[in-house]
Every structure is written in C-alpha cells, then in structure tokens.
Amino acid sequence: MKEEDIRPQAIFDEYLQLAKEDAITYFATAERESSNCPACGALGEFSFDKNGFTYEVCNNCLTLYVNPRPAVSAFLKYYTESPSSKFWATTFYKETAEARRDRLWKPKASAIHEIVLRYFKDSEIPTIVDIGGGYGIFAEEMRKLIPVSPVVIEPGPSLAEICRQKGLPVIEKFLEELAKSDLPQGAKVFSSFELFEHLHDPERFLRCLNGLMSGGDVFVFTTLSGMGIDIQVLWENSKSVMPPHHLNFFNPESIKVLLSRTGFDVLEIETPGKLDLDILLNSRLSIKDRFWRNFLETASDAERANWQQFISSSGRSSHMRVVCQKPLN
Ligand SMILES: [Zn+2]
Numbered sequence: 538m539k540e541e542d543i544r545p546q547a548i549f550d551e552y553l554q555l556a557k558e559d560a561i562t563y564f565a566t567a568e569r570e571s572s573n574c575p576a577c578g579a580l581g582e583f584s585f586d587k588n589g590f591t592y593e594v595c596n597n598c599l600t601l602y603v604n605p606r607p608a609v610s611a612f613l614k615y616y617t618e619s620p621s622s623k624f625w626a627t628t629f630y631k632e633t634a635e636a637r638r639d640r641l642w643k644p645k646a647s648a649i650h651e652i653v654l655r656y657f658k659d660s661e662i663p664t665i666v667d668i669g670g671g672y673g674i675f676a677e678e679m680r681k682l683i684p685v686s687p688v689v690i691e692p693g694p695s696l697a698e699i700c701r702q703k704g705l706p707v708i709e710k711f712l713e714e715l716a717k718s719d720l721p722q723g724a725k726v727f728s729s730f731e732l733f734e735h736l737h738d739p740e741r742f743l744r745c746l747n748g749l750m751s752g753g754d755v756f757v758f759t760t761l762s763g764m765g766i767d768i769q770v771l772w773e774n775s776k777s778v779m780p781p782h783h784l785n786f787f788n789p790e791s792i793k794v795l796l797s798r799t800g801f802d803v804l805e806i807e808t809p810g811k812l813d814l815d816i817l818l819n820s821r822l823s824i825k826d827r828f829w830r831n832f833l834e835t836a837s838d839a840e841r842a843n844w845q846q847f848i849s850s851s852g853r854s855s856h857m858r859v860v861c862q863k864p865l866n
Contacts, residue, residue, distance in 0.1 A: 540815045542636050552629055553776060555621035560588035560781050563619055567611035575739050576600045576791035585773040590780035592773070594763075598791035601763035603784040609737045615781055617693075626696070630672065638674050645730060646678035648809075649757060652860055653683065653726060656755055656804070663724035663755070664688060668712050668746075669732045673700035680705075688721060713745045725754045733760035734783045743799035752865035756801065757858070762808060764788035765855020766848050767816040774823040776816075777855065789852050792859055801861040810856030813848050814841045 540546075574581055574595035581593030581604055593604045616622050649665065657663050662685050667676050670689030673696075679687045689707045691697045697709040708719050727746060736742050746756060761768065761777055763786025768775045777783060787795065789806045796803050814833070817824065818841070821833045836844070848854050 538640050538811050540812050540819055542640055543633060545632065546819065548629055548632055549776070552621060552624055553779065555619075555624050556779060556782065557588050559615060559619040559621045560590065563615040564607045564611055564781055565589055567607035569605035569607050571605040574598060574600050574791075575602055575785055576787055576795045587773055587778060588780050592778065595791070598794060599764060599788055600791040601768075601778075601786035603780060606737065606784065607781070612737055612781065634672070634674070638678070642674045642678050645675060645759075646682055648858070649679065649726065649728060650682045652755070652757055652805075656860075656862070657724060657726075661724050663726045664721045666690060666720060666725050666727045668727060668729040670700060670705075670707070671696055673703050673705050675728070675730065676700070676705050677703060690715065712742060712749075715745070715749055717749050720749060725750065727754065727756045729756075729758045731759060731761075733758055733787070734785050736785060739785055739787075739795065740799060743795065743801070747800045747863055750863040752863055755804070755860060755862050757860050759856065759858045760792075761786050762788045762855050762857040764790075764853065765808065765810065765813060765857070766853050767813040767820075768855045770817060770824060770826060770829050771820055774820065776820065787857075789857060792857070796859070796861050800863065802864050803859070803861050805860040806852070806857065808849055808852050808854035808857050810849055810854030811845060812856070813854050814845045816855075 573579060574597065577595060577598045579595050579597035581595050581602065584592050584594045584601065590603050591605065592601055594601050653663060662683060664685050665679050665683065665687035667687055668690045670676055670691045673689055676687040676689050686706060689700045689705050690710065690712060691700055691707055692709060692711045694709065697707045700707045708715065727750065733739060761783065768777055768786065789808065792806065793803050817829060818833050821830060824830050
C-alpha cells in the first residue's frame with residue numbers, strides 16, 4: 538500500500554491548506570487552558586508552534602500534545618461548520634472511498650475479527666460498537682464477518698443518516714452522552730479508528746467508555762504514535778502533526794500509563810503501520826537529517842519494504858493499535 542492510494546497528494550494538500558486557514562479562523566481568539574501531559578500528568582516542555590497551536594513534549598513519557606488547548610466549544614463549532622471539515626466529509630471522502638474500503642477498512646475488519654476470535658469463546662459472540670463510525674464502511678465490512686449486527690455511535694447527523702440508510706443501527710450521540718442502557722446487552726467489543734488523536738480530553742473519554750463497559754468487554758483502537766518513525770523524523774513538518782485535528786500523540790509506553798490510570802488492562806499494543814517510509818519518501822524535501830535523506834534517495838523498493846517490516850514489528854511505526862479490556866472485577 539502507498540500513501541497516494543489513501544491520501545492522494547494534491548487533494549490532501551488542498552485539505553491541509555483549508556485546515557491551516559480554519560485553524561486561524563476558528564481558534565485564533567478561542568480561550569485556552571493549560572494542562573499537564575495527558576498520559577502521565579508530568580510537565581511538558583515547549584517543542585514548536587504550528588498554525589497557531591503550541592505542541593509540547595512530556596519530559597517523562599515523550600507524549601507529544603497540544604498545550605494550552607482551546608476550549609471544547611471552539612472544536613464543536615469547527616467540526617460542524619468549517620470549510621476543511623466539509624471538504625473532508627465530501628470531496629476527500631468521495632475521491633478516496635473505495636480505495637479506503639479495500640485498503641483500510643477490509644483489513645481492519647479482519648484484524649478485529651481475529652481479535653474477537655482470540656478473546657471470546659465461540660458461544661459468546663460480542664456486539665461490535667464502533668465509536669465515531671463515520672460512513673459506516675467498517676461496520677458494513679464487519680457484519681460480513683460476524684453474525685451479530687454492529688452498532689455505530691456517530692454524533693454527526695448527516696453521517697448518522699448515511700449509516701441508517703445502510704441498515705446499520707446508529708446511536709446519534711457523542712460517547713460522553715451515552716448511557717449503558719443505550720447499548721445492546723451481552724458481550725461487546727468497542728472500536729474506534731483514528732479518533733484518539735483528535736480527543737479534547739482523552740482521560741475523560743476513557744473514563745466514560747469504561748463506565749459503559751462490562752467486565753470482560755474489549756476496546757480496540759488505532760491512533761498515531763508520536764514515537765513513530767515518520768513523525769520523529771519530520772516532527773513539526775509532519776503532515777500528521779495537523780492542528781486543529783491532531784492534539785494527542787501517545788506512544789506504545791505512554792498509552793499504557795493512561796489506560797491503567799483509567800481502569801483498563803492492556804492486552805496488546807502493536808504498530809502494524811505500513812506507510813512510514815512511504816510518507817518519509819513523499820516528504821523527503823523537508824527532512825534535515827542526512828542519513829534519512831540519503832537512505833530514501835538510494836534505497837530500492839525491496840529494501841524499503843524490509844525496513845518498513847522491521848519498523849512495524851519493533852513498535853516504531855506511527856500507526857499504533859491498542860487492545861485493552863475492562864477487568865472482570
Ligand atoms: Zn507524560
């Protein structure tokens with residue numbers, strides 16, 4: 538898989554340009570609040586400013602995060618009415634939907650299916666609850682694999698409607714507004730993909746989720762690792778470091794700290810990413826490090842593929858997948 542397949546460069550750059558303008562329009566005058574590291578609570582240190590947002594790195598666990606953080610009301614306004622949000626939901630999505638289904642959602646669905654087989658008995662088929670289900674493509678793929686219909690939690694009215702048209706049960710709320718009685722009974726696997734890096738308050742999100750889960754339920758999520766190789770090398774020039782969208786970059790160690798503080802047992806943390814070196818290759822003109830520039834100029838496709846394999850298997854990709862569980866008691 539190549540970055541171009543799921544994020545065609547021209548259209549992605551247009552989106553980033555809109556997001557950059559929106560970061561000023563919606564946040565320049567927003568009230569901001571300071572806090573410590575969202576993973577471990579230690580103090581952070583200034584790293585860089587980007588599009589009017591300040592990023593800090595935790596001295597203790599190396600989490601990269603926006604601090605101070607604009608008020609949540611500014612984000613709600615931004616996500617409901619900004620030009621870049623609209624561009625993402627319409628133009629960007631339309632152009633890439635089928636490529637993303639095949640290259641992202643089908644593999645994600647089969648990975649979740651394997652996780653279900655690992656942690657649940659045959660007699661106990663869990664309901665998949667997809668938080669921030671968007672267009673419902675993951676849920677559609679999931680229902681081909683598991684005989685219990687997935688449930689989508691999607692607060693956006695137009696996205697929720699698209700899911701309903703696909704015959705998916707939808708709860709049109711933010712996770713933080715949900716009650717346990719909104720959800721089907723029985724064992725559950727909650728999932729969220731590429732959501733965690735956007736969360737205004739990850740600790741609150743996890744505590745709310747924990748309150749909705751029963752002992753033995755599983756939560757699987759993917760997010761960006763700030764210790765991932767493309768982010769480490771490109772740093773403030775990384776297109777993944779994109780305010781106002783991406784506020785939290787945990788890493789395989791720091792996410793454990795946050796999960797154990799919020800009542801979860803960690804079952805698996807992996808970085809199954811495939812794109813780090815392709816992203817670096819596409820952004821090589823903004824790489825300062827001589828080794829990486831020369832490596833990318835000279836490595837063959839096969840050599841890059843070998844390195845990518847090693848980066849993923851050693852936990853150094855920026856695409857991180859976490860499987861955790863609410864303990865039985
Ligand atoms: Zn920390």
